[in-house]
Amino acid sequence: MAATSEAGRQASIDSGRAQIAAQKAATRTVVSRWLLLSPALVIILGCGLLPLFIILGYSLMQPGDYAGVVCCKLVPDAWINLFFEQDMFSDALAPNYAYYTIFARSIMMALFTTALAIGVGFPTAYFIATRGPKMRNLMLFLITIPFWTNLLIRTYSIIMVLQDQGVLNKILMRLGIIDQPLQLMYTNVAISYGLAYAYLPYMVLPLYASMEKLDFRLIEAGYDLYANRFQVLRRLIIPLVKPGIVAGSILVFIPAIGDYVITTQLGGGTRMMFGSLISQQFLTARNWPQGSALSLGLMLVVMIALFIYAKKAVGRAQS
Amino acid sequence: MTDTTAATNLAATPASDKPGRRGPRFDVKRQNGFWLVAVFCLAMLYAPMFVLVAYAFNDNQFVMIWKGFTWRWFGIAVNDPEIRGAALLSLKVAAIASVTATVIATMAALATTRVKAFRSLPLVYAIINQPLMVPEIVTAIATMVFFAAIRSFTEYYGVVYLVVSHIVFCIPFAYMPLRARLEDMDLVYENAAADLYATPWRVFRRITFPLMIPGIIGALMLSFVVSMDDVVITVHVSGPGEQTLPLYLIGQLHRGVTPEVNAMSTLFLLASVLLVTIFFIVTRKKT
DSSP states (O other), X not given: OHHHHHHHHHHHHHHHHHHHHHHHHHXXXXXXXXXXXXXXXXXXXXXXXXXXXXXXXXXXXXXXXXXXXXXXXXXXXXXXXXXXXXXXXXXXXXXXXXXXXXXXXXXXXXXXXXXHHHHHHHHHHHHHHTSOHHHHHHHHHXXXXXXXXXXXXXXXXXXXXXXXXXXXXXXXXHTTSOSSOOOOTTSHHHHHHXXXXXXXXXXHHHHHHHHHTOOHHHHHHHHHTTOOHHHIIIIIIHHHTHXXXXXXHHHHXXXXXXXXXXXXXXXXXXXXXXXXXXXXXXXXXXXXXXXXXXXXXXXXXXXXXXXXXXXXXXXXXXX | OOOHHHHHHHHHSOGGXXXXXXXXXXXXXXXXXXXXXXXXXXXXXXXXXXXHXXXXXXXXXXXXXXXXXXSHHHHHHHHOHHHHHHHHHHHHHHHHHHHHHHHHHHHHHHHHSSSOOOTTHHHHHHHHHHHHHSOHHHHHHHHHHHHHHHHHHHOOOSTHHHHHHHHHHHHXXXXXXXXHHHHHSOTHHHHHHHHTTOOHHHHIIIIIHHHTHHHHHHHHHHHHHHHHHOOHHHHHHOOTTOOOHHHHHHHHHTSOOOHXXXXXXXXXXXXXXXXXXXXXXXXXXXX
């Protein structure tokens, strides 16, 4: 009797110890998890996220004489200037048409680039997705390679094609289509070609990912019901790969609207876009609050695009 | 090119019961003219680069006027002290940034995979991917302003700022292949080792680490390439006298360009393509 109670007590002590040990182990995993995560979190929060809050603060201050800001009176000027010009004497507000033009150009260019990328990327992705595995891997590899090469070098290669003595003008003149070189550089054509060229892989890859999962039995069923190729494309394939089209559009639109390298190199100083305007405010005009407000405005546009995308994705998941 | 699955599908459905409408070799996957667009797409991606490489062999001061074939620009580019200095700095920044980012990302990947999902996991993902979600020009500007403040406060100038800014955007790129690799790895080996009384450190050193080496190589290469290729952040963050290859190139593009720039760009392209090819071979899933 005494022995059994002794054994029972021992067992309860053991189970208590086991519990404590388990708890200790759990704490240890939590501690080690955050220890392992801390360098990544510290560096990204400190050098990635914190600077964004700093420019939020800067956007609410007055510009310094040469650069920087005057601390620390908060004024909304930079934000107002995004849309209105302040009259120097009367403080009356007038629409800031210079900025409107740049915003409109950026948005139009980004939309046009996205459309161009869909136009070229959709058939390409479909073609890749319907090849055999070997050909498919090779083509995917070829599509991804330019993505990993230096954007500036690729921009230079476009300059070599488009400039006055460039390859395109040479070919057109050799063919006798034109007898004067066309002015292609520093035009909207050059910028949109450059943007589409740079961001095409961002369109092809998500499109390919959704086409790879395409159920071709549905398409066969479509043909059995006497649809022609165009109807199959419009009524079956496009609706089925719509998530890929939306994802690709987001991935092209976002970098295109904020692009800096291509627009500055192919557009020159006259065809300003969002990215070059922001950089100019910091490096040339030295109006940091204005540049900060513009940066945050651009981020807002991007966030809205992402938000619409996320909402659509959630809606799809629910239906 | 006929696809085998399409062919078998069609073999199962007798084509003769719809006479005249389509032949027996009807391919359901085909869309007219799509191959042409695909060819156009690849041509659009590669033709400019071929032009750039071709004119690197042009035996003329003026890059766009072809005179003859020569290798000499490669020699000139390799021996140009300005290019050498810029290349050295680019390599140094990329090497330090990619190694540091890989170490940090490895730790983060170990903490976020192979564990039960914890409550703040989505937030952790969001933070790690933050550098990819903000437009690059905004990141560049914000980092520039932030480091300008630190510079004037500490009065320390140096290449450290550039390296840190590269580490930040390298982390998500290093994290991707590591996470993929760790999620593919089975936990049984670690559990077996733990059952045999190996300490957690020993389990990591003898089991987990050797198994994740392909992921680590992938992370190193990806972040190295991303760092070498960056223009926007480097242009804004680099201090005076810190000229990397992209900065050198921007400077050259505003002057008359000689084929030397093409030769340099060709070497640069070649290095990127080689690294990415190795990356694909190393991380390819064996099937």
